[in-house]
Amino acid sequence: MKNKVKLLVWILISNFSFSKSRRLKYSTKIKIKYKKKIEFSRIKFVKVNAIQIDNFLYEDFKDGMVLSVQTIIIHVKFGFFLADKFRILNLEILNGNLSIKSESDPNRETTLKTEKIFNPQAFLRGFYASVDNMLTQIIVLSFKAINVEKFLVIDKRTLIETDIAQFKLTDHKYYCDLIVKIANLDPSRIIIEGDLMPLKKSIHFSLTAKEIFFYNSCREKVHLNKLRIDALKISSSFQIYSKTKKYLYVNIVIRGFSINWDALSDKEISNQDMHLDIKSKKDDKGFFIDKISSFGYNNLFINIGFEHRFLSQDRVELFLNLNKSKMLEILTSFPEMFFSKKMKDSFFLGAVEITFELNFLLNNPNDKTISLTKEGGLVLESKGDFDLLYLNYPFYHSIFDNGHLIKTIQLDKSNPKYTNLEKVSKSLIDAVICLEDPNFYVHKGIDTEGLALAIFTNIATGKFSRGGSTITMQLARNLYLNHKKNGFRKLDEYMITWLLEDVFKIKKNRLLEIYLNIIELGPNIYGIEEASNFYFSKSANELTLTQSFVLTYIIPRPKFFLDAVRIKSPVLAVNLFRHFQYLSKKMLKNGMVCIEEIENLEKVIIFSNNLGEINIREV
Secondary structure, three states, X not given: OHHHHHHHHHHHHHHHHOOHHHHHHHHHHHHHHHOEEEEOOEEEEEOOOEEEEEEEEEEEOOOOEEEEEEEEEEEEOHHHHOOXXXXXXXXXXXXXXXXXXXXXXXXXXOOOOOOOOOOHHHHHHHHHHHHHHHHHHHHHHOOOEEEEEEEEEEEOOOOEEEEEEEEEEEOOEEEEEEEEXXXXXXXXXXXXXXXXXXXXXXXXXXXXXXXXXXXOOOOOOOOEEEEEEEEEEEEEEEEEOOOOOEEEEEEEEEEEEEEEEOOOOOOOEEEEXXXXXXXXXXXXXXXEEEEEEEEEEOOEEEEEEEEEEOOOOOEXXXXXXXXXXXHHHXXXXXXXXXXXXXXXXXXXXEEEEEEEEEEEEOOEEEEEEEEEEEEEEEEEEEOOOOOHHHHHOOEEEEEEEOOEEEEEEEEXXXXXXXXXXXXXXXXXXXXXXXXXXXXXXXXXXXXXXXXXXXXXXXHHHOOOOOOOOOHHHHHHHHHHOOOOOOHHHHHHHHHHHHHHHHHOXXXXXXXXXXXXXXXXXXXXXXXXXXXXXXXXXXOHHHOOHHHHHHHHHHOOOOOOHHXXXXXXXXXXXXXXXXXXXXXXXXXXXXXXXXXHHHHOOOOEEEOOOOOOEEXXXXX
């Protein structure tokens, strides 16, 4: 970075003697070769040690960025021409404008992006290095003074305008006054200040802001519709002890936090308070976050620890500890959640502390240890309105889609489509448990092994692609929640699962029986009995192993299977073949079937209701 600045200044000084035609010649070469444009109307010396550039223009055609500045004044030590030492004493930027074009701009250059394989090791090491380099470069450049006045940044992609009313750096102290305006919202004012001490190799940074708005982000994958923060304060420090040993401390306090973000919740979350306190270290052995680091959300506090050891085959350790909390603190911390609304009139005695620890190798997730421990306990004293003991008796379950009633299921023997667990084919029960929740009869609703697998899958894919849901968690979702993937819905699943198995102690067989009678297995097809009749003209107790395998394939994709069967999709045949292979191996390993049963699996699947057949023998 230092050499780039030096080169730019040298080019500008060299151009001082260029004629207009010569500057145009060099500008054209840069435009063709680098797809960038650099122009200025005049360059002159001011006093003895300063250079003034007028009407400076820089345009990057590839990134769609245009920077224009009326006046730039650079105070330098000219000794750097004779010795390889370069230092800017003072930098002044007056009346500037930075514009970033919209993604939809027809003049913007676009290139076809190939899909990249996500590498967690490279991602983490790259992230550490980029933060390290950025903070180190700020210290190394060590400008003595900077003054920026009236600088406007317009990002057309996000409809954000940032007006830098003033930026000053004097005597290693900096101050920045920003006015941020998003779309048609009222502007937000942000003050950034701190210390930059190159001799001590450290940076101190603080940011205070009031009434920050973000609205309708352009990034479609993020779906951040709205963000409002009434008050924000950030303080941090970065210290370099040696080339390999560096410390970073960050403290963030947010008051009056409101957000509408699809990845978090399908509803707006309003008036929340948060804090984050991180103490970290990076050296040649790895990256470490001390366990005294913490995250607070309203009335809850969680200690955070993280270790990434480079010299131990990239071993990662994650530590989370929910400090001892009462139920009232949990409910008031998440007022928007379904669980909190239903349990608001209940009363629990005691408090609970939960610790989650995960240790694994980045390049071999199977080499892992995982634990989820609970200390103390919450005892239900008063049930309130959400008494789940009704699940032990006949009841009606209503199914909705986008707020519209689709069907009401009577979970009762008087319903001919209702099936007791003992009347369901053993092959189907075994296949469902093996595929969806192998430890169903062992855990108490939450399977740590499944949770670890979900974490590793999400790390490997670089996105939220697996949730680690058990059968009880799926039942909680089907009974009370929607199917939108977001953080709050997942938390609701955990809490309702805890109620089902730990508080109201609904028996495992009853949970599985309800699950099999309400699960969606096609358009307007709910329950295992209705699905057996529709696809195979059989009762659920007559299903073969092959037919049981087919129904387990439908569980994660009930809305797409039937159409694929009707059009005789060759992709469906391939996927069914792979599903049969995968499930066969799992059930053999768990002793649920013998090799003869697997060898006798039908290769031609015949459906009823004029759906025809699918041949997986030829795959």
